[in-house]
Amino acid sequence: MSSAGVTVAVTIRATQDALLNVQQVREAVRKVWELESGPAARVEVVLMDEEEHSQLHGEFLHDPSATDVMAFPYGEEDCFGELLVNVEMAARVAAEHGQTAEQECTLYVVHGCLHLLGYDDHTDADRAEMRAAEVRVMQALGV
Numbered sequence: 774m775s776s777a778g779v780t781v782a783v784t785i786r787a788t789q790d791a792l793l794n795v796q797q798v799r800e801a802v803r804k805v806w807e808l809e810s811g812p813a814a815r816v817e818v819v820l821m822d823e824e825e826h827s828q829l830h831g832e833f834l835h836d837p838s839a840t841d842v843m844a845f846p847y848g849e850e851d852c853f854g855e856l857l858v859n860v861e862m863a864a865r866v867a868a869e870h871g872q873t874a875e876q877e878c879t880l881y882v883v884h885g886c887l888h889l890l891g892y893d894d895h896t897d898a899d900r901a902e903m904r905a906a907e908v909r910v911m912q913a914l915g916v
Contacts, residue, residue, distance in 0.1 A: 778813040779806040779853075786821045787860045792878040793820065801879050804914050805886035809906070814853030816889065818882060823861035842881040844888035856885035876916050883910045 781799040785791045793801075798818050805811065823839055831837030833845075841862050846854040858881045867877035887906050893899045 801882040817855040826859040842885040844885040854889035
């Protein structure tokens with residue numbers, strides 16, 4: 774376990790630029806765990822292309838449209854949760870959000886981790902709470 778109490782397994786299945794390397798993904802997950810006092814856990818993160826991401830979004834969440842990140846909280850000892858990150862979307866929308874593609878992809882990892890830790894973004898109040906947590910983490914990462 775790391776000092777933040779989380780082990781991070783990273784798989785890169787993106788066929789183009791994955792935007793983040795394994796260490797950057799691990800650092801983002803660990804920072805969320807540190808700031809949010811996450812439990813000792815193992816988290817799996819997969820960086821993938823939009824086509825595969827959309828296919829899985831349709832298969833698991835019955836919505837084949839493109840999305841940024843999917844978080845699957847398992848709560849199991851061997852896998853607390855899994856994040857599927859759409860790197861092509863991050864590259865495409867980064868400029869719209871005034872960020873680099875790497876910053877946008879990091880935000881997707883952070884957002885997914887917050888979902889794993891119980892944050893939600895379905896109501897305005899929940900969304901505001903999640904955005905504040907995202908800002909704290911991104912600032913702490915210096916991103």
